[in-house]
Amino acid sequence: MPKIVDHDQRRAEIVEAYLTVVARDGLPAATSRAIAAELGVGVGTLWHYFEGFDAIAAGAYQRIVDRTNSRIAAATAGLRGLDALYAMFREILPLQKETFDEAYVVVGFWGRLAEGDGITAARLDVGVHWAELMRRHLGEAIADRTLRPETPIDRVIEVLQAIAAGQQVHAVIGTAPADPDRRLDMITYCLRPWQ
Known part of the structure; x- marks a missing residue:
């Protein structure tokens, strides 16, 4: 049988x-x-x-996205505003071994995407989901008066996403500050003009 x-x-x-x-x-x-x-x-x-190694890499990327989203949901439960935003970024940025290892897989997957269109169907635009979460948390921060009402939320989100992607790349190539507090300080620096 x-x-x-x-x-x-x-x-x-x-x-x-x-x-x-x-x-x-x-x-x-x-x-x-x-x-x-x-x-x-x-x-x-x-x-x-x-079907090939690209499909395995895409599966690994998706698994990391799922894990990260689960961690974000757990970390932000019961939080709002900037507390929730920082909790979210603690799960995204390469701040400890788990997220550092994940950065290697994510950046490697991005490299495979850049090499050709063989795995574009497997691309998950996690940026859209994370932007929605950031928009909610930044809106809460405005409502809570921890950010000014004129905060350009869409522009801030673009910068925050660039920080997240850049920190993953820098972690992999070893050019970013290794201190987790310095990585989180970039978020603070981005938000400071609007606090």
Whole structure:
């Protein structure tokens, strides 16, 4: 009798193996061979569940987005305004090992997107979701009078998103301040004119 395989579960296991290899050995070490070895299977097994390595990278990116969104929801529960905004950025910025490892996967995925259009269908515009959250928290800050009413919310959101993306890139290439407080200070610096 043939073995019944849960394809979604197997794909999730492959993605988790990819993330494990990245966290332990770094992004360059996350090859199809290393992922297969992590799972104790042959490399060919991976291609029964994914069309290619880009699809694995896209799956890992999506998994990180899901994890980050879950952490944001938990961290901001019961908070509003700037407290919620800072709690959100503590889950996005590379401030500890988990988010630092995630930055490698995210930036690596962006690199794959830049190389061609083979995985554009897998792109998740997380920026739209995060912009909605930021818009809500900044609006609350205005309502709470911790930000001025004339705060240009859309422009501030653009800068905050650029800070988030830039900090992930800088963490990966090692040119940003390693001190988590200095990374968060960029958010403070962005908001200071409107407080």
